[in-house]
Amino acid sequence: MVEPLQLQTAAWALTTALELSLFVQLLRRKLARIYPFFFAYLLSAILQSAGSAALYRDPNIDKLTFWKIAWGMQGLVVTIRALTLVELNRKVLSPYIGIWALGRRLLLGVAAVVIVYDLLLSKGQWQWLVMNGVRGLELAMAAVIVSMLLFARYYRIPVSPLQRALAVGLCLYSTFYVINYSLLEKVLRQYAVLWNFLGLFAFIASLLVWIGAVRRYTAVEEVRVPQTIPAELYGTISSEVNVRLILLNRQLMQLLHLENRGQ
Amino acid sequence: MSLPVIFLVLFAILLVVLLSWALRPPAREPRPALDVFEALRQSRHSSRMSHILQALEPDDTEFLRSSGHAALMQTIRRQRRAIALSYLQQLQDEFEMLLEISRLLAVMSPEVMAMEELERWKLSLRQTAPS
Numbered sequence: 001m002v003e004p005l006q007l008q009t010a011a012w013a014l015t016t017a018l019e020l021s022l023f024v025q026l027l028r029r030k031l032a033r034i035y036p037f038f039f040a041y042l043l044s045a046i047l048q049s050a051g052s053a054a055l056y057r058d059p060n061i062d063k064l065t066f067w068k069i070a071w072g073m074q075g076l077v078v079t080i081r082a083l084t085l086v087e088l089n090r091k092v093l094s095p096y097i098g099i100w101a102l103g104r105r106l107l108l109g110v111a112a113v114v115i116v117y118d119l120l121l122s123k124g125q126w127q128w129l130v131m132n133g134v135r136g137l138e139l140a141m142a143a144v145i146v147s148m149l150l151f152a153r154y155y156r157i158p159v160s161p162l163q164r165a166l167a168v169g170l171c172l173y174s175t176f177y178v179i180n181y182s183l184l185e186k187v188l189r190q191y192a193v194l195w196n197f198l199g200l201f202a203f204i205a206s207l208l209v210w211i212g213a214v215r216r217y218t219a220v221e222e223v224r225v226p227q228t229i230p231a232e233l234y235g236t237i238s239s240e241v242n243v244r245l246i247l248l249n250r251q252l253m254q255l256l257h258l259e260n261r262g263q
Numbered sequence: 264m265s266l267p268v269i270f271l272v273l274f275a276i277l278l279v280v281l282l283s284w285a286l287r288p289p290a291r292e293p294r295p296a297l298d299v300f301e302a303l304r305q306s307r308h309s310s311r312m313s314h315i316l317q318a319l320e321p322d323d324t325e326f327l328r329s330s331g332h333a334a335l336m337q338t339i340r341r342q343r344r345a346i347a348l349s350y351l352q353q354l355q356d357e358f359e360m361l362l363e364i365s366r367l368l369a370v371m372s373p374e375v376m377a378m379e380e381l382e383r384w385k386l387s388l389r390q391t392a393p394s
Contacts, residue, residue, distance in 0.1 A: 098375035105377075114274075121267055139271065142278045149285035154384070155366050156289065164286065171282050178275040182268050227371050234372030237303070238379050241365045244307075245386050248358045251312050255351050258319050 011200040012049065018207040019046045025214045031162075037087040038166060041080045048073045071130055078137050081170065085141050088166055089148050092159055098234070103151050110147050111140040135181050142174040165213030169206035176202035302360055308353040315350050318343045362387055 026032045032039040093100040118136030145167045327336035369375050
C-alpha cells in the first residue's frame with residue numbers, strides 16, 4: 001500500500017513538473033509579457049518548491065528558523081498572487097473606464113473587509129497574525145475574484161477564456177486553502193499529511209486549468225475596443241432610466257399584488 | 264472551533280457556489296449597442312397600466328352577474344386575467360430592457376455614478392427575487 005508521505009512526494013514532483021510545463025508554455029506563447037505578475041507568481045511558486053525541498057533536507061535547521069523561512073516564502077508567494085489578481089482585474093475591467101473606477105473601489109472595499117475580519121481573529125498574537133493574515137489575504141482574493149466575475153457578468157463585460165481560467169484557478173486554490181487551514185487541519189489534525197496532500201491536489205487542479213487555457217490561448221482574445229459616450233449623456237439617460245425603472249417596479253408590484261389577490 | 268471561524272468557512276463555500284454561478288453563460292444574449300437609443304424611443308407598455316387595472320377590478324364585470332350572465336362574467340374575467348398576465352410579461356420585458364440599456368450606457372461611459380448604479384442593482388435584485 002502507498003504511504004501518505006510517498007503520495008505527497010509524488011504530488012510534489014507532479015506539481016513541480018506541471019509548474020515547469022506552464023512556465024515554458026507561458027514563454028512560448030509570449031504570455032509572460034502580457035501577464036507579468038502571473039508569470040512572476042509561477043516563478044515564485046517554483047522557487048518556493050525548491051526552497052522547501054532544501055529546508056526539509058537541512059538537518060541542522062531549528063524549528064523557529066524553519067517556521068520563519070517557510071512562512072516568509074509563503075507570504076511572498078501570496079503577495080505576488082495578490083498582485084496577479086490586481087493584474088487580472090485590470091485586464092478585465094480597465095478598458096471600461098467608468099466601470100473600472102467603480103469596480104476598483106468596490107473590490108478594494110470587499111478585500112479590506114475580509115482581511116480586517118480575519119485579522120481580528122488573531123487576538124493580537126503575532127504568530128497568528130502572520131498565519132491568519134495569509135488566510136485573510138487568500139479569502140480576500142477569492143472574494144475579489146468572485147465579485148469581479150459577478151460584476152463582469154452584470155455589466156456583460158467579456159472575460160476571455162484565459163482570464164476566466166486564471167480566475168477559476170486562483171479562486172479554487174484560495175478557497176481550498178481557507179477551508180483546509182480553518183477547518184480540516186484543526187479539527188482533524190491526525191490526518192495532517194493527507195490534508196497537505198489535498199492542498200497540493202487543489203494546486204495541481206489549478207495548474208491543469210491554467211495549462212489547458214494557455215494551450216488554447218489565441219492572440220484574438222486580447223483585442224477589444226469598447227465604444228464610448230460622453231459622461232453627460234450617460235448622466236442624463238441614466239437618471240431617466242432610473243425613474244422609469246422605479247415606476248415600472250411599482251407597477252409590476254401593484255399588478256402582482258392584484259394578481260395574487262385574484263387567485 | 265469558534266463561530267467566527269465557522270463563518271469564514273461558510274463564506275469560502277459560498278464563494279465557490281457564487282463562482283460557479285458567475286461562470287454560467289447569461290440567460291439572454293446582450294443587445295447590440297446600436298439598439299440602445301432606438302429601444303429608448305419605443306412606446307412604453309407602462310402607459311396602458313390604468314386600462315389593465317380597470318379591467319381587473321371586479322366591479323367592472325359585476326353587472327353581468329346581476330343581469331343573470333354569471334357564466335359570461337367568469338369567462339370575461341378569465342380572459343382579462345390572461346391579458347393582464349401577458350401585460351405583466353410585457354412590463355417585465357420593458358424592465359429588463361431598461362436594465363440592459365443602463366448596463367450598456369455604464370460600460371460605454373467614462374464616468375459612472377455609484378449611487379445610481381447601486382439603485383439599479385437593488386431594483387434588479389428585487390425583480391429577480393420573486394421569479
